[in-house]
Amino acid sequence: MGHRQRRRRRPSGPSQITAKLTIPFVGELSGTWEPADAERSAAWELYLELVTRVSVEELDRDEGFLREALSSLYTFFNTTREILRRYGPDVAPRLSPGHVSFGVLAVTVLNRVLRPLLSSWHPRLAAYESRRPEGRDPVAWEREWEHAEALRGEIAEVRHTLASLARTLQEVAGVGDLIDLPTPSSPDSERGSGHPPPQVRAILTALEAEPSGRKDGSVPPVRHKPLCRRRAAPSRTALQRGSHAPQPRSSAWRAGTAGGWGARMPMPPPPVPSP
Secondary structure (H helix, E strand, O other): OOOOOOOOOOOOOOOOEEEEEEEOOOEEEEEEEOOOHHHHHHHHHHHHHHHOOHHHOOOOOOOOOHHHHHHHHHHHHHHHHHHHHHHHHHHOOOOOOOEEOHHHHHHHHHHHHHHHHHHHHHHHHHHHHOOOOOOOOHHHHHHOOOOHHHHHHHHHHHHHHHHHHHHHHHHHHOOOOOOOOOOOOOOOHHHHOOOOOHHHHHHHHHHHHOOOOOOOOOOOOOOOOOOOOOOOOOOHHHHHHOOOOOOOOOHHHHHHHHHOHHHHOOOOOOOOOOO
16 A cells, blocks of 8 residues: 555635835835745745755854855755745736735846846955965955955845845734744753752742741751651571561450451451460
């Protein structure tokens, strides 16, 4: 019997949204988007490309690599063109004024956002990298560039636009949030944080809430009494001597039991020692 193939989920999402993109140093693009099925599928593919690249991650001053960020944006440029070519005219229909489509948003990001950044900064960074002395660390050399802060600022502006585009694509594709993912916690997080586990914290809190019996206000130690005391098992020597063998019931005990008083006694009387 062959394995049953999982049915592929059809694209689903809202029938109409309001798309809005902020173009760095240009303005804002907004309009109504009524996506078709082909646009939903293309939105999912482009959304996946965005969330798996460094182009939507924050690039702090002392971390990250400008060359890596530019290379990621360059490959995203080519991937977006491939998606547009694959889906064809279905993602770029004719629109009435005030409406946008997947093709309009994608081409606007390519030509108005990515192209100015890459065409201006890619050759300038490449020329500076070519002057790096042999054996010099590339990251340290890049951070000494006089234009590094200016490039970092423009990359941050582009990142805000791409993050806004990713949110719009997520809504159109009808998928979950893959950008702000929860941070996984390690099993040793509680142990290595210097705080006791929740069970121990609950006991300590209860002890602190109780009134203290000491004059200095300290909490006395809690001493737990055993619920029961087990009887020691007889040794092999004792068993051989017969000291732990069960004693026969006396005639008085049997008579008392027959008369009814044995039921009121929790334990039988001790055996009478033989003369």
